[in-house]
Amino acid sequence: xxxxxxxxxxxxxxxxKGVDGxxxxxxxGKAVATLALLLASVVLMIWFERKIIxxxxxxxxxxxxxxxxxxxxxxxxxxxxxxEDLLPERADRRIFRLAPYLSVVPAFLAxxxxxxxxxxxxxxxxxxLQLADPPVGILFLLAVSSIAVYGIMLAGWSSxxxxxxxxxxxxxxxxxxxxAALGLSVAAVVLITGSLSTRDIVIDQHGHLAGFLPNWNVxxxxxxxxxxxxxxxxxxxxRPPFDLVEAEQELVGGYFTEYSSMRFGLFYLAEFMNTIxxxxxxxxxxxxxxxxxxxxxxxxxxxxxxxxxxxxxxxFSYVWLRATxxxxxxxxxxxxxxxxxxxxSLGWLLVLAAMIVSRPWGFSVVAGGLLxxxxxxxxxxxxxxxxxxxxxxxxxxxx
Amino acid sequence: xxxxxxxxxxxxxxxxxxxxxxxxxxxTESAELLLEQGAVLRLPEGVTVDPGDFNVEVNPDETMIINxxxxxxxxxxxxxxxxxxxxxxxxxxxxxxxxxxxxxEKTGEELTYLQGGTNxxxxxxxxxxHNELVFSLAVEALLALEVPExxxxxxxxMSELNRLSSHVLWMATNGMDLGAxxxxxxxxxxxxxxxxxxxKATGLRMNHNYIRPGGVAADLPPGWEDxxxxxxxxxxxxxxxxxxxxxxxxxxxxxxxxxxxxxxxEAIALSASGPxxxxxxxxxxxxxxxxxxxxxxxxxxxxxxxxxxxxxRYAVRLNEMRESIRIIHQVVERMPRGDYRSQDKKVxxxxxxxxxxxxEALIHHFKLFTEGFKVPEGEVYTAVESPRxxxxxxxxxxxxxxxxxLHIRGPSxxxxxxxxxxxxxxxxxxxxxxxSSVDPIMGEVDR
Numbered sequence: 001x002x003x004x005x006x007x008x009x010x011x012x013x014x015x016x017k018g019v020d021g022x023x024x025x026x027x028x029g030k031a032v033a034t035l036a037l038l039l040a041s042v043v044l045m046i047w048f049e050r051k052i053i054x055x056x057x058x059x060x061x062x063x064x065x066x067x068x069x070x071x072x073x074x075x076x077x078x079x080x081x082x083x084e085d086l087l088p089e090r091a092d093r094r095i096f097r098l099a100p101y102l103s104v105v106p107a108f109l110a111x112x113x114x115x116x117x118x119x120x121x122x123x124x125x126x127x128x129l130q131l132a133d134p135p136v137g138i139l140f141l142l143a144v145s146s147i148a149v150y151g152i153m154l155a156g157w158s159s160x161x162x163x164x165x166x167x168x169x170x171x172x173x174x175x176x177x178x179x180a181a182l183g184l185s186v187a188a189v190v191l192i193t194g195s196l197s198t199r200d201i202v203i204d205q206h207g208h209l210a211g212f213l214p215n216w217n218v219x220x221x222x223x224x225x226x227x228x229x230x231x232x233x234x235x236x237x238x239r240p241p242f243d244l245v246e247a248e249q250e251l252v253g254g255y256f257t258e259y260s261s262m263r264f265g266l267f268y269l270a271e272f273m274n275t276i277x278x279x280x281x282x283x284x285x286x287x288x289x290x291x292x293x294x295x296x297x298x299x300x301x302x303x304x305x306x307x308x309x310x311x312x313x314x315x316f317s318y319v320w321l322r323a324t325x326x327x328x329x330x331x332x333x334x335x336x337x338x339x340x341x342x343x344x345s346l347g348w349l350l351v352l353a354a355m356i357v358s359r360p361w362g363f364s365v366v367a368g369g370l371l372x373x374x375x376x377x378x379x380x381x382x383x384x385x386x387x388x389x390x391x392x393x394x395x396x397x398x399x
Numbered sequence: 400x401x402x403x404x405x406x407x408x409x410x411x412x413x414x415x416x417x418x419x420x421x422x423x424x425x426x427t428e429s430a431e432l433l434l435e436q437g438a439v440l441r442l443p444e445g446v447t448v449d450p451g452d453f454n455v456e457v458n459p460d461e462t463m464i465i466n467x468x469x470x471x472x473x474x475x476x477x478x479x480x481x482x483x484x485x486x487x488x489x490x491x492x493x494x495x496x497x498x499x500x501x502x503x504e505k506t507g508e509e510l511t512y513l514q515g516g517t518n519x520x521x522x523x524x525x526x527x528x529h530n531e532l533v534f535s536l537a538v539e540a541l542l543a544l545e546v547p548e549x550x551x552x553x554x555x556x557m558s559e560l561n562r563l564s565s566h567v568l569w570m571a572t573n574g575m576d577l578g579a580x581x582x583x584x585x586x587x588x589x590x591x592x593x594x595x596x597x598x599k600a601t602g603l604r605m606n607h608n609y610i611r612p613g614g615v616a617a618d619l620p621p622g623w624e625d626x627x628x629x630x631x632x633x634x635x636x637x638x639x640x641x642x643x644x645x646x647x648x649x650x651x652x653x654x655x656x657x658x659x660x661x662x663x664x665e666a667i668a669l670s671a672s673g674p675x676x677x678x679x680x681x682x683x684x685x686x687x688x689x690x691x692x693x694x695x696x697x698x699x700x701x702x703x704x705x706x707x708x709x710x711x712r713y714a715v716r717l718n719e720m721r722e723s724i725r726i727i728h729q730v731v732e733r734m735p736r737g738d739y740r741s742q743d744k745k746v747x748x749x750x751x752x753x754x755x756x757x758x759e760a761l762i763h764h765f766k767l768f769t770e771g772f773k774v775p776e777g778e779v780y781t782a783v784e785s786p787r788x789x790x791x792x793x794x795x796x797x798x799x800x801x802x803x804x805l806h807i808r809g810p811s812x813x814x815x816x817x818x819x820x821x822x823x824x825x826x827x828x829x830x831x832x833x834x835s836s837v838d839p840i841m842g843e844v845d846r
Contacts, residue, residue: 057584162465166487166827240578241650249473249576250831324644326651327578329828330487 014127026122031112034131038111042272043073049319056323077265085261090160099158100259100266103151106144107273113137113198114280117290117303128199129290129304137198138186141281142179145236148274149175152238152245155267156255167254170330171245175236177337182232184345188225188352189217189285202289218286221352222370226286228345233278235337238271239318241325244333279314283307421481421493424459435483435491437823440668462490465827469498473576473831476841480818480830487826492819496812500845507805511771512538515802516608519792522807523843524605525568528554528561529785530807531610536691536781537794538612541774544746547738550614551692556627556730557600557609558783559723563634564593565786566716566723569838570641573713576835577654582644589637596626613747614740624731631724631731638720646717655710659821659833662707669820670813673788674715675837679707685784697729709836716838745772771800787811787838809843 014023047062047070054061062069087093117129134140149172156168190196193204207215218226235242246254256267283289287310290303328336351370424432430446433439463484468474477498483490507518519534520527532554539546571586594604599620601609609616620626645651661671663679676683684701686694702718704711740747748767749760776798782791788810795804814837821833 053581057581058588059584162463166465169486243578244828249578250828252472323581325579326574326645326648326654327828328650329654330826332650332653 014125022125026125026127030127030131034112035108037116038108038273038276039269041276042269043077044070045272045276045315046073046076048315049322052316052319053323056320080262080265083261085263086258088160088258091258092158092160095154095158096258097263099151099155100263100270101151102154103148103270104266104273106148106151107270107277109144110141110148111273111277111280113140114277114284115199115202115289116280116307117301130199133197133199136196138190138196138201141198142183142186145182145274146179148270149179151267151270152255155259159255159258161258163251163253164255164257167245167251167257170251171238171255173330174238174242174245174333174337177334178232178235178242178341181228181337181341181345182236184342184349185225185229185232186285188221188345188349191349191352191356192217192220198284198289202284202291205288206291214288214291216286216288216291221286222348224348224374225345225352226282228341228348229282229285232337232341233282234318234321235333237274237278237318239275240322241327242333243327244330249327275315275318276311279311279318280307282314283310419493419495419497421464421483421491423464424457424483432491435493435819437492437820440665440820457485457490461485467830468495474834475572475839478815478834478839478841478844480834482822482827482830484827487828489822489825489827489830492822492830494815494818496815496841496844498845499841501842503846504805504807508802511800512612512774512802513767513771515805516611517606519805519807520606520608521842522809522846523785523787523790523811523840525565525840526561526785526787526790527605527607528557528610529783529790531608532558533781533783533785533790533792533807534794534805535610535612536783537779537792538774540779540781541777541794541796542612542746543775544613544741544743546614546741548735549737550739550741552730552734553615553619553739554610555692555694555697556619556727556734557597557615559726559730560593560596560627560630562723562786563630563720563727564590564597566720567593569716569786570645570713573832573835574645576831577651579645579648579651582641585637585640585644589634592630592633596623596630599623599626611740613743614738616740618739624734627727627731631727634720634724638717641717645713652710654828654832655713655836656708657706658709658825658829659836660706660708661817661821665820666707666817669816671788671817672810672813673784673786674712674719675788675814675817677702678704678711678715680705685782685789689782691781691783696733697726699723699726709832712836773798773800774802782808785810787840787843788814807843807846809840809846811837811839811841812844815839815844 014026050072051061051068062072065071065075087096112131113134115128115130115133119126119128121127152171152175153168156164156166156171159165189201193201195201195204201217205214205216205220209215209219213219238245244250244254246256251257256264259267290307421427421435427435430439430442434442465482465484466479467482468479469477474480479495479498481493481495483492501521503518503522507515510518515534515538516531519530522530538544567586567589569586571583571590574580574582574586597607598604600623601607601616603609607616661675661679663676663681666676666679666681672683680703682688682701682703685691686699687701699722702715702722704715744763748764749757753760754764774796776796778793778795780791780793782789784790789808790810791808793804793806793808794802797803818833818837821837822830825833
């Protein structure tokens with residue numbers, strides 16, 4: 001812990017020798033590279049989602065533009081650019097124009113604190129593969145994701161139309177309440193790491209747990225914060241089954257019903273950027289970021305490969321959820337957030353804190369034990385209700 | 400009243416549909432208000448109600464009248480619902496119909512009885528064979544025409560297959576409305592099995608004009624048993640998949656259980672029929688209670704629900720498909736040999752081969768397809784159990800070759816009346832689930 005603390009205090013070694021022109025150039029280069037990477041992954045992600053969901057639904061999916069339809073997103077984006085940009089008569093013009101940017105800029109900013117790899121040396125400057133590593137990294141993430149709420153809320157409100165208004169009311173309630181659960185599960189990570197910096201969180205997860213398991217937070221914290229983060233993150237992203245904000249079957253298009261052309265495209269872009277960011281943050285917080293169990297000392301490329309591989313797993317799971325689950329209803333969503341997730345994450349945070357205070361080295365074993373008991377109890381519950389459901393005859397009796 | 404409201408009111412008054420629209424509370428009669436709130440089912444004419452008896456504390460400044468449809472994505476075609484919302488809670492509902500009105504009943508008076516099938520088949524476009532069936536049964540009743548046994552069994556086979564395809568499509572749209580998008584594609588996929596058999600047997604995937612007065616248009620294609628049994632074998636595992644995907648799915652249960660509850664008395668008073676009525680626990684299925692064709696000779700169960708909610712309507716339809724497969728199996732076993740259409744020369748055109756050989760046959764064929772056949776004076780009402788409920792045909796003949804009056808009792812039309820009751824107090828998301836569970840086909844509602 002003491003050694004880890006020494007490493008933690010350093011921050012990005014790029015700035016250790018002062019800031020000169022070369023350092024500035026590297027920073028600008030990293031910013032451009034991050035944006036390019038993010039845009040490229042959005043293009044690929046949209047294609048990936050459409051392809052995977054087509055497979056799950058016995059369809060072919062996009063297959064015209066480029067090999068396997070991989071350029072479909074570019075074609076769509078080009079089409080969106082050429083569309084007429086409509087401004088509803090009753091819209092609040094300035095806010096209507098501002099809202100898409102409030103959505104897309106935070107989506108990009110949030111990604112900047114994600115460590116995508118280990119350290120590299122560019123022109124004698126050793127630096128980390130991460131755009132920014134502020135000491136308040138996680139707080140920054142929570143802050144910008146809160147700003148994104150404004151984008152959605154204002155978009156719906158300024159449209160001057162009823163369905164977007166309903167969508168934005170849902171959005172503000174949903175995103176604000178799930179941010180609480182999200183923040184509490186992040187707090188568990190911060191608690192165990194003792195730092196808000198994402199780089200420190202990643203470094204803290206190096207090594208092994210109980211000899212062979214990776215020392216990842218998902219195991220050290222006993223799964224529950226991870227599960228809560230996954231659920232709350234999905235809700236924060238407005239992805240199915242929490243996509244009430246844009247529920248097509250209910251609210252036509254939700255907050256962006258009145259948007260067209262590239263303004264709509266920006267919302268779309270922001271949504272997928274956020275999906276990627278959320279997966280990346282999940283990997284960073286709970287799955288060791290670029291850390292790979294057998295791979296971490298090979299080369300700097302190894303870290304990136306591991307990071308991307310883990311992120312893709314989460315992206316796939318989002319697509320899978322979308323293909324499988326029906327949508328929650330507004331009140332059920334609120335129930336889940338306030339009555340289950342927040343108490344659970346709060347309780348677990350207290351348990352973790354108590355254990356850290358009392359037994360600094362052995363708490364993961366206790367956490368594992370508790371988890372085992374909880375899972376067992378849940379399994380028994382599910383088993384019972386499943387047998388009840390399978391029993392013949394509650395509905396559809398013969399007449 | 401703001402200027403905007405005045406403008407809207409003026410515009411509404413100018414259109415014929417204006418009276419159908421939902422007005423603010425201040426501009427709505429108390430009886431109308433009660434109907435929209437689902438507080439009363441029906442009010443006899445002349446009865447006045449003191450709105451004070453039912454007055455709900457609503458501040459009209461805090462509610463919003465929202466227009467769902469006719470272009471809304473989940474109103475199943477062109478149903479238009481106007482709802483007054485308090486936040487997301489539905490206070491009152493008014494279905495507005497007429498956007499798919501094509502005057503098919505009136506058109507029916509201009510078509511001969513032989514052509515009539517092409518007309519009625521387009522009403523309920525998801526169960527076209529039931530429409531043809533009920534029309535043919537009505538014409539045959541007026542003609543007092545005996546239909547060959549094989550033709551009747553073929554009709555039963557086709558109408559049960561059609562029930563499968565209709566219900567499976569309902570499964571698809573219901574899943575989609577609740578956000579389970581994959582279910583939609585699976586439903587369409589299964590429907591395709593049935594439709595390809597229809598295409599093979601009738602030549603078309605929909606609007607078949609296959610069941611005609613006197614029998615059916617063509618005999619079943621060679622090898623039909625294998626095709627039908629393949630469908631029967633393919634369906635049960637797929638239905639089990641739906642069970643996995645939806646029935647046991649906690650979110651789906653939460654979204655449908657206790658949503659859109661209808662009491663048996665309410666359902667009967669509003670003349671709901673089909674799965675809507677049966678989901679409330681009322682055992683009423685025309686196939687069993689007023690048997691037509693040979694339904695009294697086959698063994699099947701009438702599926703009923705208990706609570707009359709969206710989940711029961713889902714379960715009733717799911718299990719009805721299993722019953723339909725049972726019926727189809729029996730029909731395949733019992734299919735007799737013989738004619739597939741009546742040999743009555745007055746109704747049935749001569750076979751194609753005869754036309755080349757005989758002048759009389761040619762003339763006969765020509766007369767039948769230009770003038771049609773004459774039907775004795777009289778009136779008749781026949782009803783069949785379509786996938787959506789009691790599908791009735793009221794036919795009046797004045798002795799000519801065309802109906803004097805054709806009226807179709809579309810089950811969707813009656814079932815739509817239950818919406819204000821089922822939506823009362825629900826959320827917007829429930830409204831979508833409820834509309835979907837009613838399974839309205841607008842072609843049949845507006846006719």
